[in-house]
Each structure stands twice: as structure tokens, then as C-alpha cells.
Amino acid sequence: MDQSHEIFRTKAILEAILLQTDIRTLLTSATRVCRSWHDIIQDSASLQATLYFKPGKEPAFFLKPSESGVRWSYCNHKRIRNPLIETDIWPEFFRKRLRSPSDRSWQVNEEFPRMDPDKEKAYLREDASWRRMLLHQPPTSHLALIEENSYASCPVVSQIRFHVDNSQFRTTDDFVRLGHLGDGVDSGYLIPGRDTLVFYDKGGRVTDRELKYAEHRAVATSQWLIQCDAVIFCYLSNFCEPRPFEGLGVLTYVDDFLEELGRGRQVRGRRRVAVLREDKDRCSSPDYPGR
Numbered sequence: 001m002d003q004s005h006e007i008f009r010t011k012a013i014l015e016a017i018l019l020q021t022d023i024r025t026l027l028t029s030a031t032r033v034c035r036s037w038h039d040i041i042q043d044s045a046s047l048q049a050t051l052y053f054k055p056g057k058e059p060a061f062f063l064k065p066s067e068s069g070v071r072w073s074y075c076n077h078k079r080i081r082n083p084l085i086e087t088d089i090w091p092e093f094f095r096k097r098l099r100s101p102s103d104r105s106w107q108v109n110e111e112f113p114r115m116d117p118d119k120e121k122a123y124l125r126e127d128a129s130w131r132r133m134l135l136h137q138p139p140t141s142h143l144a145l146i147e148e149n150s151y152a153s154c155p156v157v158s159q160i161r162f163h164v165d166n167s168q169f170r171t172t173d174d175f176v177r178l179g180h181l182g183d184g185v186d187s188g189y190l191i192p193g194r195d196t197l198v199f200y201d202k203g204g205r206v207t208d209r210e211l212k213y214a215e216h217r218a219v220a221t222s223q224w225l226i227q228c229d230a231v232i233f234c235y236l237s238n239f240c241e242p243r244p245f246e247g248l249g250v251l252t253y254v255d256d257f258l259e260e261l262g263r264g265r266q267v268r269g270r271r272r273v274a275v276l277r278e279d280k281d282r283c284s285s286p287d288y289p290g291r
Helices: 003-009 011-018 023-027 035-043 045-050 083-094 105-109 117-123 178-187 206-212 214-227 253-261 277-283
Strands: 061-066 069-074 142-147 156-164 198-200 230-234 262-266
Touching: 011 035, 011 045, 023 045, 023 083, 035 045, 083 117, 083 178, 142 214, 156 214, 156 253, 178 198, 178 253, 198 214, 206 214, 214 230, 230 253, 253 262
Parallel strands: 142 230, 198 230
Antiparallel strands: 061 069, 142 156, 156 262
């Protein structure tokens, strides 16, 4: 090996170079160069965080003392969304109809195009790497649930932190991963909207609901996705106060997904209206379509 290639045998230098590589190349081509490169990528905490397989060192939320004890406080540093969600996974998998009629049967009512058969085979592999990926760096495991048909005059949002069982991904953390959302989509508990990482529960065409709640979608993407990993529009949920079905053994579609995801803890004591401040008066009008 000549001197120009000898540098790649130095682990620290190779790791520094790979950290400057785009995520798609790092995930596919770089890991296949040789066993040495593959092992470095697998063993490097920094590279695994770059690939969204492991959380970054700095948490997105931390426990902060308050007058009532402790509460979750949000760090002000900027979070970075997994770029493959926007470019690949959302448009090419979540928003596509599987070719098997038995899978995602709910998509019959949605105008989703069929998936390319080769891509479908790759995405549906049991060991597909996308399933282990985090949604943001740093991750939160916080989901925003926006109840549309609630007791308020406008849709309201509850922010909930989940303690997730990640044994299927062989990780010791409790962060929400893309595989969890993929399972929710496949089962029909979650229907992906046109806005990335915004879901709807089963019931009514997504297109109609998106038109009805266009302004609330804008707030969801500009505000709540800054603090949470994903946003779910639902009609009612037992995970939100005032828990209309508690004790009755009734679960909604979104509750089925949340129950499978793990144990949830509401972060905010009070639910917050999911609209901009200047829109609150208009939403209180009896003529507002969300009433």
C-alpha cells in the first residue's frame, strides 16, 4: 500500500474523514468498502450518531427543579431531523401503497401511488437499517397529540414523553425509532400526511382533514415538530386529559398505537391550544369549522 493510502489505516483519521461524508454514502457505500471500514463505522459512537442509530451526547430535554418539584425543560440548541426521512422514507415508503392488497388496506381510500417492487422488497426486509434510525438528533421520545374533536373550541395539543421498549432494536435507550412509526403505518393506526412526521389516526380521508385543519398543520410543523419527534392528529385519546374513556376499556386507533409503543407520561400539566395567538378569537366563533 503506497503512502497516500496508508492514511486510511489510521482509525482516528479515517473516522474524522467519514464524519464529513454525507449520510447516504456513509450508510451504503462506505460500510461495504472493507471489513475494517465496516467495523470502524459500527464501533464509532460519533458515526453511529451521524447515522441516527444512536442518540447524540447532548439531550434535547432535561429535568429541571421547579416550585412543584421537577419538570422537563427543553434545551434551546437546534435539533437536526434525519435527512433520509424527508428525501426517501416519507415520500418513497410511508406515502406509498404496498403492492400486496393485504397490507395497508386503509390506503384504498387514499390517493397514494404504488411502490416500486424492488424498493418495497428492500424496505420490508426484517433487518432493514431504516427501522433502527432515530427521527432527530438529539432525540426526545416526545410526541404531540392534537385532538381535533375535543372539548375546546379549537384543536388542542398534549405533549407526551414515552418510555419505549426497544428490545426489538437491541438498544438500551427508550427513544422512538422509525420502525415504531412504520409498524403504526402498516397496522393502520397511523396514516402519514403530506407534512413530514405528521400523522392522522384512522377515520375519514386524510386529504379532507388536512384541508380542514390547514392552519393547525402549519403550527404543528413550525412549532411542535421543533420540540417533539412527531405529531399525531386524532379525534380523542386516553393519553390526554380529560381521558374521556378511562375505566371503560375503550381505546381509539391512536391509543392502540401508543399502548404498543410504551408507557407515556404527559409533559405539560395543561394542554395548549394548537393555533397561533392571533387566531384564538376567530377559532372561538360558532362559525369556525373546527367547532
